[in-house]
Amino acid sequence: MTLSFFDQFMIPQLMGMPLIIPAMFFPLLLLPQTPRMLQNRMHTIMTYITQNFTKQLLLPLNLPAHKWANPLTSLMILLASMNLLGLLPYTFTPTTQLSINMALAIPLWLTTVLIGFRTQPTNALGHMLPEGTPTPLIPMLVLIETISLLIRPLALGVRLTANLTAGHLLLQLISTATLALLPTLPSIAILITMVLILLTLLELAVALIQAYVFVLLLSLYLQENT
Template identity: 45%
Template sequence: MMSNLFSSFDPSSSIFNLPLNWTSTALGLMFFPLALWAMPSRWILIWTSITSALYKEFKILLGPLNSSGSILFVSLFSLIVFNNLLGLLPYIFTSTSHLSMTLSLALPLWVSFMIFGWINHTKHMLAHLVPLGTPAPLMPFMVLIEMISNIIRPGTLAVRLAANMIAGHLLLTLLGNTGPHLSLSILSILILSQVLLLLLESAVAIIQSYVFAILSTLYASEVN
């Protein structure tokens, strides 16, 4: 029995109170070596087609001069989607439901984009603070609004991913805890709803990985 509702998201392991749960972040890397020595299976071919499509999309967003950077965002998508999907399996810790994980991904990317943009494209970054066609009296307010919206970008990226992952897990946990107290007829309905929620959560895991990667790509394209 869980001591509280959030104990399933506790990053501390019960073995000598060590944070061994964070090793689940590297579990997705175990799937990559299979493509190097094993015969290509249908799953590997599907994954290759997905990453190729993402690479082409990120390449268009970044432009022809920075197309090589799309490999970084494909790797970012792969890392997040593996952690999100593995977190749906029983007894596997979901590291992307913690802000310490999502902020560690979003904040260094945003800081590097800002440093690169302000050093190499200072005029372009200043021009972004005032949208085209803004009336002169509103320019100071627009600069303030644009600065605030730019500063909160890593926070919105991190909170969006963590909140979406933790919300579905909490809903599954709440419904699962009511199972032992229900009759057999209602329990069958609960199991069906749990399966449907699990399918929905799988879709959310993929969509949120794509949203995180595509927004990071758009932020990178703005500094060029």
């Protein structure tokens, strides 16, 4: 049976039950969890990285938005752990599914919009129409700004899905070419293997960067509405 390159993005099943939920939360179980009085090196490194990320994330935000520090940091850790664990062999990356990314993007984006309409409705509606707009252009600009507002969650979900899917497909294509050339052209196969290692390192960086970009854009949306 010939397998498709896209079979790696199919949701695994066990006895007919989809394993998407365990695949989402299993990476968090791998993080070091020790009692507060029993610190080790790994726990200290994780605490240092988390504190510095939270500090950098909250620098451009207004004071009322600082209450979102824990949800945004937790989301960053969740996305980064799923992206990184999905690079291992015989694993599944939940963030390659558009449905999962949209399920994360839409509620969080909608929450930021509702916060804006609840706390500062005038400013939230003012984003729909730039100051000093000529009267004939008002209907068109309101329509454009409304579309740009509604397309934000789609951009969040599609960006994360497309980057991870493209990276995984590229790795699989190059690894398949390496195995095909190994018996006949071993020298070229070795060169391609070196390229594959470099792309793997690049994919590790992409996995972290895309998680950071997802959370950063959410924080920018939050800043506009607080």
